[in-house]
Amino acid sequence: MVGKRTDYLSWDEYFMAVALLSGLRSKDPNTQVGACVANSQNKIVGVGYNGFPWGCSDDELPWSREGNYLDTKYPYVCHAELNAVLNSISYDLRDCRIYVALFPCNECTKVIIQAGIREIIYLSDKYADTDSVRASKIMLDKSNTSYRQFTPDRESILLHFSQ
Numbered sequence: 001m002v003g004k005r006t007d008y009l010s011w012d013e014y015f016m017a018v019a020l021l022s023g024l025r026s027k028d029p030n031t032q033v034g035a036c037v038a039n040s041q042n043k044i045v046g047v048g049y050n051g052f053p054w055g056c057s058d059d060e061l062p063w064s065r066e067g068n069y070l071d072t073k074y075p076y077v078c079h080a081e082l083n084a085v086l087n088s089i090s091y092d093l094r095d096c097r098i099y100v101a102l103f104p105c106n107e108c109t110k111v112i113i114q115a116g117i118r119e120i121i122y123l124s125d126k127y128a129d130t131d132s133v134r135a136s137k138i139m140l141d142k143s144n145t146s147y148r149q150f151t152p153d154r155e156s157i158l159l160h161f162s163q
């Protein structure tokens with residue numbers, strides 16, 4: 001008898017990989033963030049990445065991090081989590097989990113909480129020392145929204161377009 005494959009992706013690996021793959025769509029030269037929302041039946045209900053709003057050309061708005069506020073990306077870019085929630089097939093995301101490449105900022109955290117998402121699984125917490133992420137954690141703790149860092153059991157996942 002032929003046994004089943006044993007190196008198949010766990011649900012956490014699968015959804016985090018979808019989040020990272022979505023992040024590869026981002027044009028941000030510094031930080032590419034992807035997000036994937038999965039429901040309690042392990043179905044993907046929304047994905048997103050950081051990018052400019054509809055109709056706002058990637059070639060006309062700045063990707064700078066520094067300079068006058070209006071000459072930076074910050075006032076314009078839609079965050080990955082916001083896009084994943086807005087792109088979702090369901091209005092009600094109660095009991096869903098969101099997989100994100102980067103710990104959500106305070107604005108995304110508000111969206112996540114208000115959408116009813118119950119758990120955040122993140123990869124990087126590189127902005128842990130900012131007030132934005134501190135505020136996120138305060139709100140998450142108060143609202144009983146759980147969060148945990150994804151600890152991968154494998155270094156990478158390879159995809160080949162040629163079989």
Ligand SMILES: O=c1ccn([C@H]2C[C@H](O)[C@@H](COP(=O)(O)O)O2)c(=O)[nH]1
Pocket residue numbers: 028030031032033049050051065073077078079080081102103104105106108
């Ligand atoms: O919760 C978040 C926080 C940030 N982002 C996006 C917004 C920007 O495009 C980058 C951050 O750029 P830096 O150059 O690292 O400041 O990440 C997001 O999608 N979600």
Ligand SMILES: [Zn+2]
Pocket residue numbers: 079080081104105106107108109
């Ligand atoms: Zn954000």
